[in-house]
Amino acid sequence: MALLRSPLFRSATFSLGVGACVFGLGVGASAVDRAQPGVVGDVAGQVPAQQQQAQTAPITAVEAGPSTRDWASPGAGRTMPASADYPNETGRLGVINLSGPVVTKGHPFFTPLGANGRACVTCHQPGDAMSVSVQTIQERWAATGGKDPLFAAVDGSNCPSLPQGEAKSHSLLLKNGLFRIFLPFPPKAADGSAMEPEFSIEVVRDPTGCNTDPVYGLKSDNPMVSVFRRPRPLANVKYLLELPHGVPPNDKFFFNDKTLLPKDPETGGFVSMQLLSDGRQPTLRTQAVEAAVNHLQKVGAPSKAELDQIIAFEKQIYVAQVQDIDGGALTGAGSPPGLGPRALADGQPAHLANNAVNRIFGTFKPWLDEGALPATTPAERKQRAFRASAARGADIFWRRRFVIKDVGNYNSKGLSNPFKRSCGSGCHNTLLAGMDLAPGFMDLGLNTHPTNERPDLPLFKVTCKASAPPQAYLGRTIYTYDPGRALITGKCVDVGSTMTQQMRGLAARAPYFTNGSAANLRELVDYYDRRFNIGYSEQDKQDLVNFMRTL
Amino acid sequence: MSRRARLPALVMASAFVAATAQAAPAPGDAVSFIACPIARDTGPETDLCFFAEHRGERFALLNPPDTGGPELGHKVLVEGVVTDKPRLCGGLQLEGRFTPLRELSPECNVLLPFDGKTTIAAGSAFSVVQRRTGLQELAERAEREPAISILPVTQPPAPAEPLPPKPYPSRSLTLDYLFDSDRGQGPQLSELIALVDYAKAIKAKRVIVSTRRAASRLDDGQVLTETEGMGRRRADKLTAIISGLGFSTDRIVARINEEPPAPDGRDDWRARSAVVTVEP
Numbered sequence: 001m002a003l004l005r006s007p008l009f010r011s012a013t014f015s016l017g018v019g020a021c022v023f024g025l026g027v028g029a030s031a032v033d034r035a036q037p038g039v040v041g042d043v044a045g046q047v048p049a050q051q052q053q054a055q056t057a058p059i060t061a062v063e064a065g066p067s068t069r070d071w072a073s074p075g076a077g078r079t080m081p082a083s084a085d086y087p088n089e090t091g092r093l094g095v096i097n098l099s100g101p102v103v104t105k106g107h108p109f110f111t112p113l114g115a116n117g118r119a120c121v122t123c124h125q126p127g128d129a130m131s132v133s134v135q136t137i138q139e140r141w142a143a144t145g146g147k148d149p150l151f152a153a154v155d156g157s158n159c160p161s162l163p164q165g166e167a168k169s170h171s172l173l174l175k176n177g178l179f180r181i182f183l184p185f186p187p188k189a190a191d192g193s194a195m196e197p198e199f200s201i202e203v204v205r206d207p208t209g210c211n212t213d214p215v216y217g218l219k220s221d222n223p224m225v226s227v228f229r230r231p232r233p234l235a236n237v238k239y240l241l242e243l244p245h246g247v248p249p250n251d252k253f254f255f256n257d258k259t260l261l262p263k264d265p266e267t268g269g270f271v272s273m274q275l276l277s278d279g280r281q282p283t284l285r286t287q288a289v290e291a292a293v294n295h296l297q298k299v300g301a302p303s304k305a306e307l308d309q310i311i312a313f314e315k316q317i318y319v320a321q322v323q324d325i326d327g328g329a330l331t332g333a334g335s336p337p338g339l340g341p342r343a344l345a346d347g348q349p350a351h352l353a354n355n356a357v358n359r360i361f362g363t364f365k366p367w368l369d370e371g372a373l374p375a376t377t378p379a380e381r382k383q384r385a386f387r388a389s390a391a392r393g394a395d396i397f398w399r400r401r402f403v404i405k406d407v408g409n410y411n412s413k414g415l416s417n418p419f420k421r422s423c424g425s426g427c428h429n430t431l432l433a434g435m436d437l438a439p440g441f442m443d444l445g446l447n448t449h450p451t452n453e454r455p456d457l458p459l460f461k462v463t464c465k466a467s468a469p470p471q472a473y474l475g476r477t478i479y480t481y482d483p484g485r486a487l488i489t490g491k492c493v494d495v496g497s498t499m500t501q502q503m504r505g506l507a508a509r510a511p512y513f514t515n516g517s518a519a520n521l522r523e524l525v526d527y528y529d530r531r532f533n534i535g536y537s538e539q540d541k542q543d544l545v546n547f548m549r550t551l
Numbered sequence: 552m553s554r555r556a557r558l559p560a561l562v563m564a565s566a567f568v569a570a571t572a573q574a575a576p577a578p579g580d581a582v583s584f585i586a587c588p589i590a591r592d593t594g595p596e597t598d599l600c601f602f603a604e605h606r607g608e609r610f611a612l613l614n615p616p617d618t619g620g621p622e623l624g625h626k627v628l629v630e631g632v633v634t635d636k637p638r639l640c641g642g643l644q645l646e647g648r649f650t651p652l653r654e655l656s657p658e659c660n661v662l663l664p665f666d667g668k669t670t671i672a673a674g675s676a677f678s679v680v681q682r683r684t685g686l687q688e689l690a691e692r693a694e695r696e697p698a699i700s701i702l703p704v705t706q707p708p709a710p711a712e713p714l715p716p717k718p719y720p721s722r723s724l725t726l727d728y729l730f731d732s733d734r735g736q737g738p739q740l741s742e743l744i745a746l747v748d749y750a751k752a753i754k755a756k757r758v759i760v761s762t763r764r765a766a767s768r769l770d771d772g773q774v775l776t777e778t779e780g781m782g783r784r785r786a787d788k789l790t791a792i793i794s795g796l797g798f799s800t801d802r803i804v805a806r807i808n809e810e811p812p813a814p815d816g817r818d819d820w821r822a823r824s825a826v827v828t829v830e831p
Contacts, residue, residue: 401596412622416622417624
């Protein structure tokens with residue numbers, strides 16, 4: 001297959017959780033080395049059992065029971081309107097398709113492409129801000145008896161080797177919204193060649209069983225590390241793709257080590273690295289190929305036409321909260337100008353916004369001004385109280401400084417350790433989107449023990465070579481639930497680092513953080529308060545929660 | 552050691568008054584030493600500042616923008632010449648460099664509270680936007696016209712310089728590095744981009760990358776030598792950058808000197824340099 005020899009497919013597969021054989025493709029070489037373990041068709045490395053499991057997963061799930069969340073079923077064929085809103089626990093999420101209504105029948109984003117019945121939309125639900133929430137996941141389990149392709153064994157369970165009909169085998173997805181991400185170890189370079197990592201990795205404990213599994217684990221014929229991560233929202237992507245403006249040379253250079261940014265394998269242009277939590281795929285196209293092979297268990301990459309259609313869809317969808325149960329309508333006259341999906345669709349991506357004009361998400365002063373007016377009804381009073389709280393939260397987010405210390409790959413990238421910034425003037429600085437423009441891989445402590453306690457996740461001991469620069473604040477022996485970027489670069493300094501995320505549509509897509517450690521926005525705020533000894537008052541915390549749920 | 556066990560110790564400033572009195576270094580005196588950085592809070596609305604102590608004197612820790620910041624948990628190598636500029640963070644300003652050393656030093660964990668008088672100018676080290684002229688006026692206008700608050704305030708890039716008339720001159724750029732580091736400085740890399748653009752525009756015959764490995768002599772006589780191969784690392788990285796910016800690899804020439812010059816304890820940091828030369 002010519003496609004398998006194309007630079008696109010080679011670059012997309014370098015970091016797949018698959019075996020080594022596909023990576024060494026050269027022009028004129030056969031598609032895969034079929035002597036390698038786990039070769040299935042033209043795709044290497046999926047262990048045979050995974051393909052068999054995929055084929056036993058039902059294509060059409062059994063529908064039963066009411067749901068509070070909208071569910072876009074793969075292959076259902078409904079037309080997605082140009083503009084719609086979807087319910088969530090604190091209001092409604094607005095979704096705009098800038099290109100107009102989307103006919104999903106036959107559309108590759110909405111159509112099962114692989115053997116397990118999943119489509120891209122399975123894990124990137126419009127009503128969940130193009131991620132998938134635990135609320136939705138639990139409703140799908142209840143509605144389908146756990147048989148929805150969402151729960152496909154390959155990564156919708158704690159390990160494919162576990163009994164698949166049991167909820168406990170899917171506990172990480174059901175409780176924390178986590179999918180298994182399996183990556184080769186030792187890591188592979190972008191061209192598929194073997195890398196010599198700066199560290200060794202041992203399994204300290206493995207409640208999932210997957211890292212010690214004889215078929216799927218570190219000591220299997222196809223050595224892989226299984227970590228567990230949330231799907232990132234696949235919306236507002238121009239804010240993820242655009243290179244930074246106005247902060248040269250960071251439109252060409254990676255801030256941390258001043259190497260050049262990676263490049264798009266097709267165009268040769270620099271890429272932002274903001275798509276995935278470990279930055280392993282440079283473009284929407286390579287991410288789509290990887291996802292099709294790994295998550296959808298498609299044999300072979302999607303066609304160019306399918307990829308073009310998937311990417312075109314992804315680039316035109318915008319999501320943000322539009323209504324709050326207490327705050328009322330979040331857009332329209334008298335509303336903060338940065339709220340709602342239209343502001344994102346019309347906004348300019350990749351600008352630094354940690355300044356007194358932008359305040360990251362724009363001013364919330366209209367709500368402060370409104371609060372100065374007399375309220376005539378209890379409902380009006382309640383609404384204004386919420387809005388005033390959200391406005392205070394926006395101000396805390398932008399203005400309140402605290403000491404940020406010992407964040408690997410962040411303090412250590414030249415910003416000083418510690419330094420004193422606010423949420424917005426520090427890491428969450430991108431106009432209207434709220435991630436780090438730099439881009440920001442960082443070890444916030446969520447992936448490391450004992451800063452974060454996650455007895456449900458596998459725990460690894462990473463031991464760095466004496467010759468390797470140590471992880472900036474943890475040294476050369478690190479206990480981690482997820483080595484993060486280090487599983488891609490092989491570098492000790494990257495252990496535990498994952499990429500900051502955009503902050504839009506938060507109300508629709510709990511839980512939060514790459515490993516789902518915060519079940520709700522309050523837990524998210526509490527983590528930061530604890531981690532950095534900020535000393536937020538109870539009111540501060542509520543204000544921040546109210547602010548974030550309007551985004 | 553867990554992060555919780557390494558919370559910064561807040562101590563009184565008086566604990567750091569010099570125990571022994573020595574003559575303060577005068578402008579023009581060179582210093583070179585390794586010490587723990589000490590952080591100081593400068594008030595609720597501003598960032599921290601840093602200094603290091605050596606022989607009873609405090610030295611402000613300042614590097615050019617986007618070069619590297621001091622890190623608690625790590626010692627710093629401080630090299631430079633005392634200037635006559637006003638004290639910063641209570642310390643003498645140096646013309647030189649400081650390097651956060653990569654190995655962990657958990658004993659370097661002091662954050663002094665705000666003393667009520669040591670302040671620094673407000674503004675983000677990363678963002679140049681806050682220092683832009685007219686930003687405050689724009690912020691005031693955004694209060695009256697909220698829609699302005701979601702428009703970028705980033706200034707557009709300066710237009711590229713026109714090519715000089717022929718014959719095109721050779722151009723060079725010197726980049727300097729922290730000790731044992733191949734990480735360039737942001738502003739210098741912006742200049743490198745412009746230099747490579749020049750090389751491409753004039754179809755330069757070649758670009759020469761000259762790098763070296765260096766050593767530093769400390770005030771106590773100890774000599775620190777950079778890791779073997781540092782000259783090669785810097786050259787390889789610059790070559791990759793220059794070719795990644797679009798200049799043909801086969802016209803990049805690397806000249807590497809792995810033999811450190813004899814350190815003098817004064818200008819050793821300048822020896823950690825690379826020179827990129829465009830030959831028309």
